[in-house]
Amino acid sequence: MVQKKIKNNTMNIYRFPTKDNWKDLVKRPVLEQQEISGLITEIFTEVEKNGDKALIEFNKKFDKANTQRISVSKEEIEDAQKQIKDELKQAILQAKENISIFHASQKQEMQKIETTQGVVCWRENRAVEKVGIYIPGGTAPLFSTVLMLAVPANLAGCKEIVLCTPPDKSGNINPAILYAAKLCGVSEIFKTGGAQAIAAMTLGTESIPQVNKIFGPGNQFVVAAKEYAQRFGVAIDMPAGPSEVLVIADEKAVPEFCAADLLSQAEHGSDSQVVFITTDLKVFNETINAVDQQIKELPRNEFAAQALENSSFILVNSLEEALEFSNLYAPEHLILAINDFEKYIPEIQNAGSVFLGNYSCESAGDYASGTNHTLPTNAYAKNYSGVSLDSFVKKITFQHLSKQGLRNLGKTIELMAEAEGLFAHKNAVSIRLK
Numbered sequence: 001m002v003q004k005k006i007k008n009n010t011m012n013i014y015r016f017p018t019k020d021n022w023k024d025l026v027k028r029p030v031l032e033q034q035e036i037s038g039l040i041t042e043i044f045t046e047v048e049k050n051g052d053k054a055l056i057e058f059n060k061k062f063d064k065a066n067t068q069r070i071s072v073s074k075e076e077i078e079d080a081q082k083q084i085k086d087e088l089k090q091a092i093l094q095a096k097e098n099i100s101i102f103h104a105s106q107k108q109e110m111q112k113i114e115t116t117q118g119v120v121c122w123r124e125n126r127a128v129e130k131v132g133i134y135i136p137g138g139t140a141p142l143f144s145t146v147l148m149l150a151v152p153a154n155l156a157g158c159k160e161i162v163l164c165t166p167p168d169k170s171g172n173i174n175p176a177i178l179y180a181a182k183l184c185g186v187s188e189i190f191k192t193g194g195a196q197a198i199a200a201m202t203l204g205t206e207s208i209p210q211v212n213k214i215f216g217p218g219n220q221f222v223v224a225a226k227e228y229a230q231r232f233g234v235a236i237d238m239p240a241g242p243s244e245v246l247v248i249a250d251e252k253a254v255p256e257f258c259a260a261d262l263l264s265q266a267e268h269g270s271d272s273q274v275v276f277i278t279t280d281l282k283v284f285n286e287t288i289n290a291v292d293q294q295i296k297e298l299p300r301n302e303f304a305a306q307a308l309e310n311s312s313f314i315l316v317n318s319l320e321e322a323l324e325f326s327n328l329y330a331p332e333h334l335i336l337a338i339n340d341f342e343k344y345i346p347e348i349q350n351a352g353s354v355f356l357g358n359y360s361c362e363s364a365g366d367y368a369s370g371t372n373h374t375l376p377t378n379a380y381a382k383n384y385s386g387v388s389l390d391s392f393v394k395k396i397t398f399q400h401l402s403k404q405g406l407r408n409l410g411k412t413i414e415l416m417a418e419a420e421g422l423f424a425h426k427n428a429v430s431i432r433l434k
Helices: 019-025 033-050 052-063 074-083 086-104 143-156 175-183 194-203 220-232 255-266 281-297 301-308 319-329 341-347 362-367 403-419 423-433
Strands: 002-006 009-015 113-116 119-127 130-134 160-165 188-191 213-215 244-249 273-278 312-315 333-337 353-356 393-401
Touching: 009 281, 019 319, 033 052, 033 194, 033 220, 052 194, 074 175, 086 143, 086 175, 113 403, 119 403, 130 143, 130 194, 143 160, 143 175, 160 194, 175 188, 194 213, 194 220, 244 255, 244 319, 255 273, 255 281, 255 301, 255 333, 255 362, 273 281, 273 301, 273 319, 281 301, 281 312, 319 341, 333 362, 341 353, 353 362, 393 403, 403 423
Parallel strands: 009 312, 130 160, 130 213, 160 188, 244 273, 244 333, 273 312, 333 353
Antiparallel strands: 002 009, 113 119, 119 393
């Protein structure tokens, strides 16, 4: 391994690492779990005990914000509309339209299937009635996440959409978040962030209603709080934590583009992670140099530089090897900056969202192409999907057996129930057949 200094921080460079070393290379930066778990338990206990009062105190403690009330008023929402420039409003509207088109296409027609003559089965969707969406604020208020979560929630038919997001030091919410929330039909908006917001939506307070399922990305404390919420019977979308991207490049890649994509994720925060893999030494060196140059121009270069400490630049022998590493890493975002990307699509097993070719920048998916940007991180792409229309619905199965249908299937059920020693199950059929 070679380490290169960038603005007093370290970039990790690996040339042809052996597979024995891959296990260490795919590790993410983590905080001490015991430390996180203890704090999450304390926060949930405090919110359960003191409700809104606890949230106001947590706003002071964690966000240095003075909030007299947790709820966002109609006046605040109306004022926010006036603060947004028309150009940004138009951009948000276009993004909303594309997100709506893509997610509406995921609706499926109900089909009734006759599995045996007289036995008809089908499945119907029902929206999750009350959903909570968490929108990170802090150093980057993610109003785009409002679109990504509230648009499919509305399309699915969720009756109540509750939004929580941290206030600034003046106790206000970013106007773009408020504008997007109203545009997308959010029911109520509340000034609370971090693990305490997840606790509030899980347990309910005087102001914040208890919800059935919680959505949204966040830092490791938010992820831990979402996992803790499941103990109270509240579902979550997925463990979506600090952002990450893996870029695979060949000799046709544009180093400046690759560097820009890496930094676009690194600037999210110091706990983000980026990985660059290439088969070409020239592209390898030029991308590293481009990162070095571009980071100097970023307003958030301090966050990006810290993220690079936990990031890797890897030179490998083949694209097959690069994809094998990628499947082990299971990135939130995967960019194939390669010439013949169609050929390698079947090799992708684990990824949240994939960007193909030199012009498919990850930022497109973050904002406006139409796909959802709430995606599994920390290798959860091995067993989770990103948010979709399905995330906001439950699927209920139905069956109807006619008298003849039960006759046709009854003997099979009786034999199976008897073999399992469940004679009441058998009798429920036998009594009907007599």
